[in-house]
Each structure stands twice: as structure tokens, then as C-alpha cells.
Amino acid sequence: MDDLPLQKIQISGPTLASLLQRFSSSPGDVDGLLFGRVTHIAATTFADDDPTTTVAASSSFDSPTLIATITSFICSNSNSTFYDSAGRLNLLSLRRICSDNQTLSLLGWFSGRRKTPLRPSMRESAVTSSLSSKIQFAFQVENSPKSYTLSPCVFLLLTTPFHDQLIHTHEYRAYQFRLSTEFFEPKTLDVVNIGPAFRGHYGAFCPNSQFPMLPCELRVSSSMAEDGNCESESLKSMKRVSEDQRVLDMYAEDFDVGRLNRLIGSDAANYTGELEDMYKKMLAKLEGLARLVEKSSARVLEQENHNMKLRCRVAGLE
Amino acid sequence: MAIDTVPPLIAAQLNYLLSHSPLPIKVEQMWSGSKNHGLLDRFTLVIPFCLDYIRWDVIYNALYPLAAPDIIFGPEDESFRPYYAAGEEGDLKSPKNSMSDWNCKDPTRLLSLILELRELYMTYQRKRVGEVEDERLKFELSTIVSREGIEMYMSSGIEKTEEVKFALPLLGVDINKMVTGCPWRQKQKIFLQVIFPVGRKYMSTPSAPRLKLVASPELKALFSIEDFRLPSWLDGMCMAEYLPILEGLLQSQIVDAVSSIDVRRKFIVALAPLFGRPVEADPVFCRKAAFLTSSGVFTFLVHFSLPLQFPKQQPGLMLQSSQHFNPSGAPVKSPVITEFPWSPRWESSEMAERFFDYLVEECLNFKKYCNESLLQQR
Numbered sequence: 103m104d105d106l107p108l109q110k111i112q113i114s115g116p117t118l119a120s121l122l123q124r125f126s127s128s129p130g131d132v133d134g135l136l137f138g139r140v141t142h143i144a145a146t147t148f149a150d151d152d153p154t155t156t157v158a159a160s161s162s163f164d165s166p167t168l169i170a171t172i173t174s175f176i177c178s179n180s181n182s183t184f185y186d187s188a189g190r191l192n193l194l195s196l197r198r199i200c201s202d203n204q205t206l207s208l209l210g211w212f213s214g215r216r217k218t219p220l221r222p223s224m225r226e227s228a229v230t231s232s233l234s235s236k237i238q239f240a241f242q243v244e245n246s247p248k249s250y251t252l253s254p255c256v257f258l259l260l261t262t263p264f265h266d267q268l269i270h271t272h273e274y275r276a277y278q279f280r281l282s283t284e285f286f287e288p289k290t291l292d293v294v295n296i297g298p299a300f301r302g303h304y305g306a307f308c309p310n311s312q313f314p315m316l317p318c319e320l321r322v323s324s325s326m327a328e329d330g331n332c333e334s335e336s337l338k339s340m341k342r343v344s345e346d347q348r349v350l351d352m353y354a355e356d357f358d359v360g361r362l363n364r365l366i367g368s369d370a371a372n373y374t375g376e377l378e379d380m381y382k383k384m385l386a387k388l389e390g391l392a393r394l395v396e397k398s399s400a401r402v403l404e405q406e407n408h409n410m411k412l413r414c415r416v417a418g419l420e
Numbered sequence: 421m422a423i424d425t426v427p428p429l430i431a432a433q434l435n436y437l438l439s440h441s442p443l444p445i446k447v448e449q450m451w452s453g454s455k456n457h458g459l460l461d462r463f464t465l466v467i468p469f470c471l472d473y474i475r476w477d478v479i480y481n482a483l484y485p486l487a488a489p490d491i492i493f494g495p496e497d498e499s500f501r502p503y504y505a506a507g508e509e510g511d512l513k514s515p516k517n518s519m520s521d522w523n524c525k526d527p528t529r530l531l532s533l534i535l536e537l538r539e540l541y542m543t544y545q546r547k548r549v550g551e552v553e554d555e556r557l558k559f560e561l562s563t564i565v566s567r568e569g570i571e572m573y574m575s576s577g578i579e580k581t582e583e584v585k586f587a588l589p590l591l592g593v594d595i596n597k598m599v600t601g602c603p604w605r606q607k608q609k610i611f612l613q614v615i616f617p618v619g620r621k622y623m624s625t626p627s628a629p630r631l632k633l634v635a636s637p638e639l640k641a642l643f644s645i646e647d648f649r650l651p652s653w654l655d656g657m658c659m660a661e662y663l664p665i666l667e668g669l670l671q672s673q674i675v676d677a678v679s680s681i682d683v684r685r686k687f688i689v690a691l692a693p694l695f696g697r698p699v700e701a702d703p704v705f706c707r708k709a710a711f712l713t714s715s716g717v718f719t720f721l722v723h724f725s726l727p728l729q730f731p732k733q734q735p736g737l738m739l740q741s742s743q744h745f746n747p748s749g750a751p752v753k754s755p756v757i758t759e760f761p762w763s764p765r766w767e768s769s770e771m772a773e774r775f776f777d778y779l780v781e782e783c784l785n786f787k788k789y790c791n792e793s794l795l796q797q798r
């Protein structure tokens with residue numbers, strides 16, 4: 103594992119907004135994990151001097167410019183989810199949470215606590231130092247000419263101002279924990295938003311949910327019916343077709359797999375119309391998923407209220 | 421309207437800490453960390469350390485009562501990691517500490533946690549002081565390290581100059597035992613606070629440190645720390661030389677202070693044949709006495725307050741009527757009288773007689789004063 107400094111930490115606007123919303127709507131303190139990627143930015147140093155004085159270039163090679171980008175997070179509405187009171191990690195639950203996010207690396211974690219000073223606490227220091235020393239969560243730096251691995255060393259701290267203010271409601275600071283010095287180095291947190299000014303930043307972003315690879319040429323199964331030998335083959339092809347349809351149904355609502363071949367090749371005269379149609383169906387699918395999420399959220403809320411009552415009873419607050 | 425309450429489990433632990441702590445720990449403020457502001461689950465503890473105070477924020481979560489609290493240390497102590505050597509869960513090597521098996525129902529836990537952390541903090545400060553690159557400090561440290569009960573503190577900051585502060589307990593003798601009938605529950609302690617500036621560059625004559633004596637507050641009934649003049653720190657002195665001188669002086673003055681109790685007691689006893697038995701008197705330190713006496717039908721109280729420097733310093737005298745009251749119902753009192761015949765060279769019996777003669781005259785003035793004040797009220 104390499105102990106390299108990050109130049110800065112980026113987070114997308116919606117992710118930060120979502121994080122702040124989870125924090126402000128939770129009744130108590132929250133914590134969770136941060137996912138994303140670390141990319142290497144090639145530092146361009148153009149020197150007019152002769153090539154023998156490329157010492158400067160090689161030194162920039164030794165300390166590469168790394169930028170961490172936070173693209174998603176997992177937040178549990180409580181604290182101490184993957185560690186215990188003494189700050190020791192619960193590796194089992196950590197692995198379980200991380201297994202759902204295979205494409206993204208675990209960059210670090212965050213903690214939100216109301217009306218407290220904006221500096222790491224005793225337990226947060228212990229958890230961060232434990233987390234950043236775990237080799238099994240180390241990940242590769244992307245876009246890098248040399249191979250670098252980093253451990254999850256990013257810590258994002260969210261608090262609220264001590265006295266209720268109308269000017270700002272939240273404060274946050276991002277740190278990188280350096281193993282060599284055991285020091286929390288504050289880093290600037292850049293918020294990347296949509297818009298023409300930020301287009302260049304989106305180079306570090308790539309889709310989490312890519313459209314699946316599906317065949318666009320499909321033989322209609324009825325032409326196979328005459329050839330008895332091809333019965334087993336037609337069964338196989340039917341199975342494959344239904345499999346592909348099932349995959350497509352995950353992304354679009356009621357879009358027949360057979361229409362895909364109208365998007366390319368000789369039948370693609372009406373391809374814009376077909377694409378728009380598919381897009382409409384994809385949006386419909388999203389709407390359906392959103393409704394499902396709403397329903398399950400309501401049930402989660404019910405359960406959480408029930409849990410809260412039990413907790414209050416244990417605390418003797420009734 | 422939400423009334424701010426402290427959740428019962430947290431209140432139990434905090435109350436236990438405040439009532440059973442060997443050190444005077446105080447709570448500076450309490451506030452709520454939950455969304456509806458009713459439950460107070462966070463507070464700042466002010467903990468004495470090295471004759472100063474450190475402030476730690478204790479963060480509980482009212483909605484998660486089973487969880488252990490978290491502590492946020494001061495802004496200068498970022499590198500203080502008390503439980504750093506934590507391994508993985510189930511790791512046999514990780515040391516057991518107050519946090520590992522937290523029992524929220526046990527009220528003693530918070531106090532033991534805070535005391536444990538304070539010990540670790542002391543070790544951390546000791547390490548920091550030991551790492552300072554100052555030859556003179558290293559030498560001083562080596563001479564006093566064998567003393568028990570020393571606390572040291574390294575203060576550094578952007579605006580402040582780096583300083584190292586030592587709190588040295590003085591006088592191994594138990595002052596409580598020297599006073600007969602001593603009412604103090606805790607042992608009285610006197611500390612010398614020594615503050616050295618950290619000087620990186622070599623100075624031919626190192627500057628004297630700042631010195632201050634600090635004593636537990638109850639000691640002032642017997643001995644005044646403020647009036648004690650510290651011996652001067654000569655050039656080129658070190659703590660190992662200075663401390664014995666200081667302790668010798670302090671010891672002799674404390675012995676004098678204890679014997680002066682008897683002088684004051686003699687005086688009070690000498691007053692008794694003339695004024696009668698005192699209504700109230702301080703039997704241990706003999707700092708004050710009150711007598712009920714009368715002149716004709718006018719009955720009044722005489723209050724004597726004896727300073728620590730008695731008989732060099734004269735006592736304070738105050739008269740209080742038992743028959744005249746001001747509008748709020750309190751008895752009329754005279755201002756403190758200082759103009760009376762007095763000489764420290766008199767015997768206590770003569771002092772008593774002189775007071776008696778003086779008061780025979782003075783009480784008539786006081787009676788007039790009381791009657792006038794009553795007339796003014798009407």
C-alpha cells in the first residue's frame with residue numbers, strides 16, 4: 103500500500119446534497135461508507151529548457167497528482183454500524199456492505215454529528231486509522247502510469263453549528279488520513295455540478311449502471327420449425343431470447359427484444375423513433391422502481407419508528 | 421413546549437461522576453444532539469490538569485442508549501490517540517479498556533472512563549514534553565522525574581509561544597494532621613506551578629521560569645498563599661536547587677500559622693470572663709467569635725473577626741443590634757469599626773479589658789445610630 107497525498111477530494115453535487123439530507127433528517131447521529139475512485143491526473147509541465155534538466159518532471163512523477171472522487175455512499179441511520187465502541191472494525195459487516203458495490207472502491211467513511219466541534223473525535227480517529235491500515239480494502243489508482251494502491255483513507259465529517267443559525271445549517275470538512283504521520287490532513291472538497299463550467303470534471307465520472315450487452319440480430323424462431331434437427335437448437339435460441347428479454351426488462355418496461363435489430367443495420371431507417379420509444383420505456387421502468395422504493399421506504403419507516411420506541415424504553419425515556 | 425431533560429441512564433452516570441470524583445470535575449454546559457431539542461445528551465467536562473483545566477466534550481446519543489459515549493478532545497490535542505492500539509474485533513492482542521465492554525446501566529462507567537483517559541493524557545503530555553528539543557528542559561526534567569505526583573503540560577499554538585508547564589506537589593507533610601480537630605475532608609495540597617518557555621536557540625543565561633503557588637481553596641482558613649513571598653530564582657538555578665529552599669520556607673510558615681491558632685484562641689478565651697461565653701466561635705481556626713451583651717436594656721451582639729496576621733494585624737469589630745430591624749427585616753448592624761485602642765504588645769487579658777472599656781462607651785453611640793435609622797424608616 104502506498105501512502106500518497108491526495109491533491110483534492112471531489113464529490114458530485116447530488117451525492118453531497120443527498121448526504122446532507124440523510125444527516126439532517128435523521129433523528130440522531132449517522133455514519134456510513136463512501137465509495138468512488140481515485141484517478142491520477144497527468145501534471146503537464148512544459149519546460150523550455152533542454153531535456154537534461156528533466157529533474158523537475160521526474161520529481162513530479164514521484165509524487166503523482168491524485169484526485170479522489172466520491173460518487174456514492176451508503177448511510178445507515180444510526181452510528182457504530184461497522185465498528186464497536188472502542189473503534190475496532192467489524193470486518194464481517196464491512197465486507198457485507200462493500201460486496202454490493204463491486205465496481206466502486208471503498209474510499210473511506212463519513213460521520214455526521216450535530217452540534218459538535220468540527221474535528222475528529224476519539225472513536226473516529228481510531229476507526230479511520232484501523233480502516234486505512236486494512237490491506238484487503240486497498241484499491242488501485244486509475245489512469246496511472248505506475249501502479250499505485252491506496253487504502254480507504256478519506257474521512258468526511260459533518261456537523262451543525264452550535265447555536266441554531268439561520269445563515270448556514272451544516273458544516274463539513276474532508277480529511278485524508280496519512281498512515282505515515284498518523285495525521286488527519288484537511289483537503290479541499292470540490293463540489294462538481296452539472297453545467298457547462300463543469301463539463302471537464304465529468305471525465306472522472308463513468309456510469310454505474312451500464313446498458314447490458316444484447317444481441318441485435320435475432321433469427322425469428324418460426325423459420326426453424328421445419329427443420330427437425332434444429333429443434334434442440336431452436337429451444338436453445340428460445341431460451342436465449344427469453345434470457346435477453348429478461349435482462350432488457352430490467353432496464354425498460356415492455357420493450358420487446360426483437361425490436362433491437364431495428365436500431366442498427368439495414369432496418370435502422372426509423373432508428374430515432376425506436377430509440378425514443380425505448381427511452382420512454384426506460385423512464386417508465388424507472389418510475390415503477392421509484393414507486394416500489396416509496397412503498398418499501400414506508401415500511402422501513404414504520405419499522406424504524408417501532409425500533410425507536412423500543413430504544414426509548416430501554417433508555418428509560420418513556 | 422419541550423422541557424429539556426437528561427435521559428435517565430446518562431444522568432445516572434453523570435451524577436455519579438460529579439459526586440464520586442476524586443478531582444473537582446465540573447460540567448460547563450449541556451446540550452442536545454438530537455433533532456428535537458428536548459433530550460440533553462452532550463456536555464463539556466472541565467477537568468483539572470496541571471493546575472489548569474482541559475475541556476473534553478462527551479458525546480452520547482439519547483436515541484442509542486446502549487452505545488458508549490464518544491469524546492472530543494481539545495483542539496490542540498489532535499495527536500492524542502488513547503485507544504490507538506485497537507486491533508480487530510476478537511483480536512486477542514487488543515488491550516481491554518473502558519470502552520471495550522461498555523455497560524450503559526452501570527453508573528460508575530463514565531467516571532472510570534474519564535479517569536483512565538486522564539491518566540493516558542498525562543502519559544501523552546509527558547511524552548510530548550520529553551520530545552522537546554531544549555537542553556535546559558531536558559536537564560530539568562531529569563532532575564525532577566523521580567518526584568511523585570508531577571503533572572506536566574506542553575502548550576503550543578499558532579499565536580502562543582511554546583511553553584512547558586510543570587505542576588509540582590510540595591510538602592510531603594500532612595497539613596490536616598497538624599491542625600487539631602481539622603474539619604477538612606480532603607487532604608490539603610500546595611503546588612508550585614513552573615512555566616518554562618521553550619527556547620530552541622542557545623542562551624547563555626537561561627531566563628527564569630514563571631512561578632506561582634497554588635493551594636487547595638480550604639487552606640485559606642489557616643494560611644494565605646497570596647501573602648507568601650516566593651524566594652527569588654537566582655540566575656543559573658535549577659528546580660532541584662530551588663525546591664528545597666521553597667519547601668523549607670513554606671514549612672516554617674505553615675508551622676507558624678498553626679501556632680498562631682493558639683494565639684487567637686487565647687484571645688477569645690480572655691474575652692469570656694468579661695463578655696460571657698461566646699454565642700458563636702470558630703473552635704478549629706479561631707477566626708471569629710460573637711458575644712451577646714447588654715448595656716441597660718439595650719441588648720446587642722459583638723462580632724470579632726481575627727485575621728491570620730493577628731496580633732500584628734488588629735481584629736475587625738462589628739456590632740449588631742437585637743432590637744432594631746431595617747425594612748427588610750434584618751437586624752441593624754454597625755459598619756466595621758477600626759478606630760479603637762489597640763496594641764499588639766498587650767497581653768490578651770489586657771486586650772480584652774481595653775475592648776470592654778471601649779465598648780462601654782461605643783455602645784451608646786451605636787444605640788443612637790440604631791434609633792436614628794429607625795426614625796429614618798418612618
